[in-house]
Amino acid sequence: MKKKELIFIAGILILAGVLWLGFQIAGKRSHNTIRITVDGKEFGTYSLSQDQIIHIGDTNVCEIKDGKVTMIEATCPDHYCMKQKAVDEHGGSIICLPNKVVIEGENTAEDSDSESSPKIDAVT
The missing domain is CATH 1.20.5 (Single alpha-helices involved in coiled-coils or other helix-helix interfaces)
Incomplete structure (x- = not known):
């Protein structure tokens, strides 16, 4: 050569x-918080650093423990949401389709508000 x-x-x-x-x-x-939405409307934002049990309306109950959130109760017939992987600081999501509940990891404020992070603005 x-x-x-x-x-x-x-x-x-x-x-x-x-x-x-x-x-x-x-x-x-880093995903330090989770955001819970019900039927597309924000139910609340919670810190992964504080252990707690969250009652999501009359349909679902999730638990934040040791920096991870899992669905522990649901009124849906199949309970797939209870079998999904826990959401932690690496992100992820738990979705209960019959009850229209979504739990997803959120970026920290400095990551999600930065000008350099791409924003997806399309639906396929």
Whole structure:
């Protein structure tokens, strides 16, 4: 190989490494709170640092314990929401379709309000 080819390949590898590192750092956002919505309307925002039990109307009950939230009671017939993975500081969501309840991890205020974070504004 010629010297120019080696420099070109090294430049591509360095660029790929920098992009990979950038995506790794951007993907590690902290979700310190959860947001609960019922039928598309916000029910409340709760901190994952405080252990508590939350009664969501007359249909669902979730529990925040040790920085994780799980659905512990539901009036829906299939109880799939109770079997879903817990939402923690890494994010995630719990969805109860029959009762229209959604629990999702929220980014911290500094992450979600930053000008550089992309905002998706489309429905497919």
